[in-house]
Amino acid sequence: MELTTVWFSLIAVLWIGYFTLEGFDFGVGMLLPVLARDDTERRVMINTIGPVWDGNEVWLLVAGGATFAAFPEWYATLFSGFYLPLLLILVALIVRGLAFEYRAKRDDDRWRRRWDLAIIVGSFVPALLWGVAFANILRGVPIDADLEYAGGFFELLNPYALLGGLTTLGLFVTHGALFVALKTDGEIRHRARGLALPAVGVTAVLAVAFLAWTQQQTGTVGSAVAFVAAALALVGAGLAARAAREGWAFLGTFVTIALAVAGLFLALFPDVMPTTLAGGTSLTTTNAAATSYTLGIMTVVAVVFTPLVLAYQAWTYWVFRKRIAVHHIPAAPAPATAR
Template sequence: MDLAVLWFVAIAVLWAGYFLLEGFDFGVGMLLRVLGRDDAERTALIHTIGGVWDGNEVWLIVAAGATFAAFPLWYATMFSGLYVPLLIILLALIVRGVAFEFRGRSDDPRWRAGWEAALIVGSAIPAALWGVIWGAVLRGLPIGPGHVFTGGLGDLVSWYALIGGLTTLVLFALHGALFLTLRTAGASARRARTVAMWLGPVAVVLAAVFLFRTQVHRGSTATLVTGVVAVVALLGAWLLSRARTAAWAFTLTGTGIVAGTSTLFLALYPAVLPSSLDPAYDLTVQAASSSPYTLTIMTWVAAIFLPVVLGYQAWTYWVFARRIGGPGLGATDHAAPG
């Protein structure tokens, strides 16, 4: 395989991994006040992701770093055109990280409520804006000669991008609710299951609309297959959540997220940034890539260190796999509720 194509696939995998893992802890953050009725329950909800949320964000850092190294022109053009929403996401992630650390520094209810609000907002903003950003990219950015972004902030907003933002917002909330049915017990788990049953049909409809529009605009046989898989998986997740089969429902939301992300990257290829001005100005995989020498070095480094990183993260999830109870943070068995 051409190394430029290989790294395009690798970046797609990194984004899929980021949305899969960060998606559920965004969901936990957004649902903190919905599912946690008192301080002890909210503390328990935070504990479910306390050992993994920062590790999940590493996938985003690696995706950005790989894009910078393997496709510097893609990185430069994308960040110049999407500077404002990306800056907002960065600030939201910083606030979110600080909220995790500072909430427990005081027992004052107002102090805790303030940082819980910061955690909710810091989770919801990236969850929505990632969908808006990828919707804007797929619709096409005003890229002119020399691969220079010539538009403004208004060029990033369209009904298609907004549907993308609503899709990721609801989908990550659903993913988080199903995660909590696995990681909590008692009333919190029951409330999480109820929320998942309400969010399920909304996520299915939004994903179907967004992926259908993607298929019409930039579709192929491959995107049709992955898009159908994504929608069917989300529908199955909703049905299984109603049947109280939480583990399989969570697995299917993960499948839907990965299939949906695959659809986006398949719809882009062979471009990495389509131009809304003229297809001749599309930034393609080959035009945006680094030299073969650079890509070769990156491939060897990734082959050596990637298994180590994946093994360490898998071990982390195993260590923090116990179910968290409600009041008192009691832990029970590993089995799925119901």
């Protein structure tokens, strides 16, 4: 297998890791005003992802870095053409990270509500725009003969891309609801489980429509198999949630997202950014790749360090595997009285 194919596959794995892990982070953030009734319950929900959210974002950083090093033409065209949506995602992620860190810095309800809003918006924007971005990559964008993006921002807001955004939004909300049901106890757990059932139904409709449209446009036999398996996994997640088997239900949405993303990359290969212009040039794993020497060095580094990163993240999830309930949250400190 050529190194360009190896690194295309590794980048696909990195995006799978990012969406399956950060996906429930986004879902928890978006569901903060829906599942929590007071500040203590909001703290319970935030604490379910508190030890892992920043580690989950490492997958995005590595995916971006790997794309820059392995396929520099892909990286350059993607970031110049998708500058505004990627900037919005970046700002949203920064604000969301600040909210997690600063929410508890002051004992003031208004202060906490503002940071809660930052968490909600900072989760919603990437959950929607990542789907829009990936749908446009699959659909193709105007790339000229010089491998430069020749379109505008509003060309990215086409019906297919918007459906892709709604699909990722629905998947992440469902994934997050099942994660909350898996990681909490008491009333929040029951609310999350109750919300997960209708969320699975709505998401299934969106996902089937988007994946079928994708298969019709650029699909292969491999992508068709992945998409069908993803749909079956989502059905299994719904059945498990109905039977109150939160662990199996969460695994179902995890597998659904993983198979759906894998299918998208299978449908894209060997292109990395197809063009919609008659005289344009599509970016492929061949003409967008770095030199063989660069790819060879990167492969050695990946073989050495990837198992270490995976082992550390698995250990983190194992350490923080227990459920969280309201009685685990300490009372907020009383405001100091003037003497």
